[in-house]
Amino acid sequence: MSASVTADIAATDAAMEAPTPGRDFYVRGEHHPENGTLLGFWLYLMSDCLVFAVLFACYGVLGRSYAAGPSGADLFDLKLVAINTGFLLASSITYGFAMLEMQQNHKGTTLFWLFVTGCFGASFLALELYEFWHLIHEGATPQRSAFLSSFFTLVGTHGLHVTFGCVWLVTLMVQVVKHGLIPANRRRLICLSMFWHFLDVVWIGVFTFVYLMGSLA
């Protein structure tokens, strides 16, 4: 009795072992290319996170070296930063709406929400450029002190990311208008949404670490 059971088990084991590797291979092969892009893009974002970590560390070390120049408390206009934060947060939620409309296959509303997102992104950039222009006009240039060098590098890198995000957004809007919500465009929109939300995450670090804590001293 027991011998026959073990024999049965051995037989089923053998039966299961023999064909599965081939089947497994095919199933995985079908899944792989599609998930590959999103995972790869995620890895890119993580490496970008390291770039920002280094810049944050740089600011953390140099952020109090004013060289007898102006400090963050003298320079930062927190109301402006609050408005900017609002712009970026609003652009995050409108991009979320665009993704929801994309899932519903509504091309027109997807484009509308992407456009709103782009407007918020552009407003953010405009306000940031105004802030930079104002600082430089006051003599608080990147050359003035180590604090200002690291400030402009960190915030400027973030602004550059937002700029490229906006360029990418416009490119994708043209693509969606021309080709519709085809799988390739959906994948690109998902990648850009990850990029956009990631920039908002970095901005949380910037407004907390640079602006709010810089205004304390």
Add this chain to the structure above:
Amino acid sequence: MTAAGASHDAHGHDPQGHDAHDHDPHDGTAYHGTMKHYLMGFVLSVILTAIPFWIIMGDVFRSPVTAAVVVMVFAVAQIFVHMVYFLHMNPRSEGGWNMLAAIFTIVIVVITLSGSMWVMSHLHQNMAPMPAGGHEMAPPPATPVPAKPSHE
């Protein structure tokens, strides 16, 4: 295929057109969010943004150290809110690789940030003491100090 091709000619002419049916649900499920999810994330982030700005702009705490710590706690909370509600992080996405990469990155970021600040502040403390109000380093004690009684 024919119906889809007739209604959307972009699909019909696209070489990947017939893949659309196989892959559409995947795109949806790989990155699904709901209106409730997004709104929840948005409301939470607005709250978590407004409070730190209020703390700093309204000078709520007397000690700047307390204010800095509280503001940083809010920032960390908000980063988690964004990762869960906007970036749709969960331990299952991409078979766990997303989470693994994120954890690895967080570890590296924490080491980079805290390590740099710790080492550099330590070095700073070990620098030659500066005269009060001066901006240059104290002269090196290479010249022997004359051993005469101080008349100050």
